[in-house]
Amino acid sequence: MDTTQNDRPGQDSSPGVSPNQDLEKQVVDALRTCYDPEIPVNIYELGLIYNVDIQPGGAVNIRMTLTSPMCPVAESLPPEVETKIRSIPDVSSAKVEVVWDPPWTPAMMSEAAKLQLNMM
Structure with missing residues (x-):
């Protein structure tokens, strides 16, 4: 299953949700x-x-970036995510x-992030 920033999974878990969809929701919730x-x-x-x-089998691969290459959390944030x-x-x-x-x-x-940071 492949989720990109523009393809955010739904928040509701329903009886018809596949195990991968449920795992995807758990991963996004953790992120x-x-x-x-x-x-x-x-x-x-x-x-x-x-x-x-x-x-x-539950192997999860995440591609992410940081706000800048000089980001002070460059060493700590990816291991925290993992x-x-x-x-x-x-x-x-x-x-x-x-x-x-x-x-x-x-x-x-x-949009929610932009609103929270008063950018809209």
């Missing part, structure tokens, strides 16, 4: 608990998560790859 300490918005809503790929994803019971492994292309811009933030 929403990770913050860049300089910005009071979670990394998912900030648009720092470019791709969530859930493989059969740890939180690995803590989900149905996840067998987690890999976080930091990428710089495309470069992050504030336009990648969700």
Whole structure:
């Protein structure tokens, strides 16, 4: 399953939801608990998560970026993301790859994040 910032999964879990969809929701929920300490918005809503790929068997691969290559949390945020994803019971492994292309811009933030930061 492949989730991109523009393809956010729904928030509701219903009886017809497949196990991968449920795991995807759990992964996204975990991502929403990770913050860049300089910005009071979670990394998912900030648009720092470019791709969530859930493989059969529960292997999760995440492609993410940071607000800048000089970001002070460059060393700590990706391992935090990996740890939180690995803590989900149905996840067998987690890999976080930091990428710089495309470069992050504030336009990648969700509307909710822009509202929270008074950018709308």
